[in-house]
Amino acid sequence: MSVALETQAVGKRYRRIWALRDCSLQLPAGRVAALVGPNGAGKTTLLHLIVGLLRPTEGGLLVLGQSPGDNRDLKERIGFVAQDTPLYPDFTVNELITMGAKLNRRWETPLARERMNQLGIPLESRAGELSGGQRAQVALALALAKRPDLLLLDEPLARLDPLARREFLQLLMGSVAEGETTVLLSSHLLDDLKRVCDHLILLQTAKVQLAGSVDSLLNEHKTLVGPRRARANVVGVSAVIQESHTDKQSTLLVRTNGPIMDPAWTVHDVTLEDLVLAYLANLTPGRAVLGVAK
Numbered sequence: 407m408s409v410a411l412e413t414q415a416v417g418k419r420y421r422r423i424w425a426l427r428d429c430s431l432q433l434p435a436g437r438v439a440a441l442v443g444p445n446g447a448g449k450t451t452l453l454h455l456i457v458g459l460l461r462p463t464e465g466g467l468l469v470l471g472q473s474p475g476d477n478r479d480l481k482e483r484i485g486f487v488a489q490d491t492p493l494y495p496d497f498t499v500n501e502l503i504t505m506g507a508k509l510n511r512r513w514e515t516p517l518a519r520e521r522m523n524q525l526g527i528p529l530e531s532r533a534g535e536l537s538g539g540q541r542a543q544v545a546l547a548l549a550l551a552k553r554p555d556l557l558l559l560d561e562p563l564a565r566l567d568p569l570a571r572r573e574f575l576q577l578l579m580g581s582v583a584e585g586e587t588t589v590l591l592s593s594h595l596l597d598d599l600k601r602v603c604d605h606l607i608l609l610q611t612a613k614v615q616l617a618g619s620v621d622s623l624l625n626e627h628k629t630l631v632g633p634r635r636a637r638a639n640v641v642g643v644s645a646v647i648q649e650s651h652t653d654k655q656s657t658l659l660v661r662t663n664g665p666i667m668d669p670a671w672t673v674h675d676v677t678l679e680d681l682v683l684a685y686l687a688n689l690t691p692g693r694a695v696l697g698v699a700k
């Protein structure tokens with residue numbers, strides 16, 4: 407398995423605030439990863455560290471096997487669509503494509519032009535006159551024209567209507583489907599993410615709370631429903647992530663380390679949304695390791 411991104415205990419501090427702390431994760435090449443977390447969790451900071459716009463305060467990271475920073479070769483292999491998709495407003499789409507061609511050795515002008523044509527965006531339009539949705543599409547098409555090995559997208563869907571979001575994700579998936587491009591997409595829109603992502607990175611208060619392939623995370627987590635009782639001592643449960651109780655019944659979202667054989671509990675699969683919301687609701691860092699039983 408080749409690894410597109412590896413971080414080791416990475417931390418980034420702004421004065422007294424740690425925007426990211428002790429972040430260790432691996433993203434295998436070819437994955438489409440969702441970067442999820444509440445406002446201020448450290449998502450943009452992580453993306454800026456990867457693209458080399460920020461340097462870590464502590465720890466280290468390898469991006470496509472290299473150290474980010476002042477590394478032109480690496481920069482050419484990374485496509486980055488920043489939050490709010492900034493584009494030079496006075497430039498026409500055609501001028502943006504020409505500029506991309508001048509700045510990037512791997513650039514594919516015909517591909518960029520064809521995408522604008524498919525999107526119905528005239529090459530003579532000025533970026534500043536495009537709608538938010540069109541700007542996002544243009545920014546994605548420009549990032550894809552770099553033919554990146556790693557594509558980083560910082561909340562590209564936030565300002566798009568449902569139809570524009572669908573078109574954006576279709577363009578993204580159509581473009582990365584055949585290649586080996588690794589995608590890291592930050593968003594709050596779980597419904598959209600679950601359709602396109604096969605990997606999840608969940609940040610909360612500057613820490614990685616959960617990371618891994620969506621399939622294995624969904625397999626490892628279950629919802630247990632049973633008669634009201636203390637949550638500890640369920641064989642097969644390694645952590646209780648979230649719990650709720652009525653007078654008679656307990657519902658637990660748990661991380662498992664083996665099959666749940668206790669007949670008192672009915673075992674249900676979880677959705678990506680259940681999983682993310684349970685971890686996000688679990689606001690106290692470290693609480694996710696309560697209720698351990700072997």
Ligand SMILES: Nc1ncnc2c1ncn2[C@@H]1O[C@H](COP(=O)(O)OP(=O)(O)OP(=O)(O)O)[C@@H](O)[C@H]1O
Pocket residue numbers: 420423424425426443444445446447448449450451452
């Ligand atoms: N330039 C900066 N100077 C000082 N603090 C900063 C700076 N940039 C970010 N922060 C702080 O670092 C923390 C993480 O911010 P970051 O923008 O990475 O979060 P985020 O998960 O991307 O948030 P959002 O979902 O709101 O975009 C926040 O507490 C933020 O206030």
